[in-house]
Amino acid sequence: MILRNLFKKLGYGILLFAVSMVMLMPIYYLMVTTFKTPAEAVASPLGIPREFTFDNYIKAIKAMNFSQAFMNNLIIAVTSVIFLVVFASMSAYVIARSKRKLFQFMYFIFMVGLIIPFQISIIPLYKIISGLNLMNTHPGVILVDVFCINLPLSIFLFRGFVNTVPMELEEAALLDGCGTFQCFWRIIFPLLKPIVSTVAILNTLAIWNDFMTPLLFLQSPKKQVLLQQVYRNVGPFSTDWTSFFPMLVMATAPLVLFYLIMQKQVIDGVVAGAVKG
Amino acid sequence: MKLEDFMSTKRKDRVYFLMIFPAFLGFVVLFIVPTIMSFIYSVTNWSVYSADIRFVGLDNFKKLFSDKKTITAIQHSIQYAILITVAQNTLAIILAVLLNKKSKVANFVKSVTFLPAVLSIMVVGFLFQYLMTTADGGVFNSIIKFFGGNSVNWLGDKNLALYSILITQVWQWTGWSMVIYIANLKSIDSSLYEAAGMDGANKMQQFFRVTLPLLYPATSFNILMSLIGGMKMFDAVFVMTKGGPGYATETIMTTMIREGFSNGRNAYACAFAVVFFIIVLIFSQVVSFFLNKWEGVIEA
Numbered sequence: 001m002i003l004r005n006l007f008k009k010l011g012y013g014i015l016l017f018a019v020s021m022v023m024l025m026p027i028y029y030l031m032v033t034t035f036k037t038p039a040e041a042v043a044s045p046l047g048i049p050r051e052f053t054f055d056n057y058i059k060a061i062k063a064m065n066f067s068q069a070f071m072n073n074l075i076i077a078v079t080s081v082i083f084l085v086v087f088a089s090m091s092a093y094v095i096a097r098s099k100r101k102l103f104q105f106m107y108f109i110f111m112v113g114l115i116i117p118f119q120i121s122i123i124p125l126y127k128i129i130s131g132l133n134l135m136n137t138h139p140g141v142i143l144v145d146v147f148c149i150n151l152p153l154s155i156f157l158f159r160g161f162v163n164t165v166p167m168e169l170e171e172a173a174l175l176d177g178c179g180t181f182q183c184f185w186r187i188i189f190p191l192l193k194p195i196v197s198t199v200a201i202l203n204t205l206a207i208w209n210d211f212m213t214p215l216l217f218l219q220s221p222k223k224q225v226l227l228q229q230v231y232r233n234v235g236p237f238s239t240d241w242t243s244f245f246p247m248l249v250m251a252t253a254p255l256v257l258f259y260l261i262m263q264k265q266v267i268d269g270v271v272a273g274a275v276k277g
Numbered sequence: 278m279k280l281e282d283f284m285s286t287k288r289k290d291r292v293y294f295l296m297i298f299p300a301f302l303g304f305v306v307l308f309i310v311p312t313i314m315s316f317i318y319s320v321t322n323w324s325v326y327s328a329d330i331r332f333v334g335l336d337n338f339k340k341l342f343s344d345k346k347t348i349t350a351i352q353h354s355i356q357y358a359i360l361i362t363v364a365q366n367t368l369a370i371i372l373a374v375l376l377n378k379k380s381k382v383a384n385f386v387k388s389v390t391f392l393p394a395v396l397s398i399m400v401v402g403f404l405f406q407y408l409m410t411t412a413d414g415g416v417f418n419s420i421i422k423f424f425g426g427n428s429v430n431w432l433g434d435k436n437l438a439l440y441s442i443l444i445t446q447v448w449q450w451t452g453w454s455m456v457i458y459i460a461n462l463k464s465i466d467s468s469l470y471e472a473a474g475m476d477g478a479n480k481m482q483q484f485f486r487v488t489l490p491l492l493y494p495a496t497s498f499n500i501l502m503s504l505i506g507g508m509k510m511f512d513a514v515f516v517m518t519k520g521g522p523g524y525a526t527e528t529i530m531t532t533m534i535r536e537g538f539s540n541g542r543n544a545y546a547c548a549f550a551v552v553f554f555i556i557v558l559i560f561s562q563v564v565s566f567f568l569n570k571w572e573g574v575i576e577a
Contacts, residue, residue, distance in 0.1 A: 042414035124314035147303035209397035
């Protein structure tokens with residue numbers, strides 16, 4: 001019996017070890033290659049670098065115009081997420097609190113966006129963004145990210161949460177003469193914190209990692225995001241892996257750090273998005 | 278109703294309207310209108326080559342269904358969606374059952390398995406392109422050769438390329454599905470297992486009789502998500518093979534983007550979008566039907 005348990009434990013351990021290896025090997029390979037010389041990368045792809053050189057990173061930072069591309073990413077992601085939280089929470093509040101047909105109809109229209117993939121609209125959307133003179137601008141990408149792609153799910157998640165907030169609080173506040181709009185921001189919004197974090201996390205992941213939207217709507221190199229810089233450099237660096245890999249690392253490092261620090265919130269956010277979805 | 282109350286309801290509705298209208302306007306202009314336009318353009322000849330746009334009936338659809346490349350692209354997307362759904366969910370459920378424990382090791386493996394989900398699909402695509410290369414220093418082939426096998430042309434072999442891309446996506450997204458399954462497992466009452474254990478059910482039987490039926494909420498969500506996600510497949514193909522070799526990995530999205538943007542055949546791409554819409558709709562309806570049936574069986 002004891003022996004059997006021991007074998008079971010051993011088997012479980014080996015299995016977990018194998019899973020970790022499969023998950024970590026590609027990432028380990030990515031990391032070690034960034035510190036190697038090209039010759040060393042070919043000779044021993046999985047070996048530990050003989051000496052750590054940061055030259056590859058310096059070269060990559062220059063080639064991908066890192067600080068500018070990073071700022072572009074940050075501007076697009078942060079603005080989009082703020083817009084999404086503000087617009088989705090207000091809309092969801094109205095939908096949850098008012099029984100008016102007009103608002104319920106609007107909710108129905110929003111939910112169409114959950115069923116139809118936004119990709120269907122992409123070709124006319126290109127025309128609309130050009131028509132609004134927003135082609136090749138950050139506001140253009142932000143508008144697409146917010147209204148075309150991510151708004152319906154955010155409204156859906158907020159609405160589910162607002163429904164659980166008791167009405168008594170705002171009724172009391174309204175009696176005290178607090179206006180509807182003020183009442184929402186002062187009393188209700190602070191109570192929405194958990195779902196704000198879910199919505200913010202899910203949207204940050206989606207927007208930061210989205211390649212197609214910037215690819216279609218941002219053409220000038222100065223305005224492009226990290227992933228576009230990586231894509232632009234893959235040709236010139238196709239034979240120079242050791243200089244290309246640091247670009248992959250730097251394009252994803254911000255989100256990986258974000259994940260490592262806020263692991264619990266990120267996973268809880270993903271779960272909350274699914275449970276209510 | 279007193280006049281005062283009436284006035285305040287009216288004012289409240291006005292404020293409500295102002296709170297929801299900007300979002301609604303943005304959504305209509307940037308989603309509803311272009312979606313409807315896609316449907317309208319799909320029956321016109323709009324392209325960069327035609328000076329005036331006119332109605333051409335179902336010409337685009339006829340062309341679409343007589344073009345072998347397009348048909349293959351649709352087949353690939355469907356094949357891809359089904360395979361990724363099966364592979365990802367099977368692995369995710371197994372891992373979830375294994376890792377649903379309160380131990381440091383299990384927690385570590387859980388975090389590690391989820392990690393690729395925060396990477397961009399494009400970065401994962403490039404990384405695996407290098408891992409799978411047949412050139413010197415390609416890791417996968419080095420490992421195969423070390424064990425005495427022959428080097429595999431992962432992305433260059435037209436019978437294999439689609440599956441190679443699939444592997445990268447399963448690697449990346451299994452952790453995402455897994456955490457959703459784990460949350461669902463946590464909600465299962467442990468007394469059910471005790472009861473099943475007393476009835477003499479072994480671990481395997483317990484899994485199929487207790488765990489799997491009660492995983493219904495997570496399963497239905499994850500299956501729908503990976504099916505629709507698989508149908509939309511674009512980034513990974515775009516960076517890893519560009520649809521090649523030949524047209525071996527072309528999907529609905531890569532074809533649509535190529536026709537609509539690179540080749541300037543806008544109306545044709547819109548017709549493709551309409552077909553895509555119909556396929557997604559049929560798919561999700563069929564899957565929902567079976568999932569509902571399953572739910573009915575569980576409740577019975």
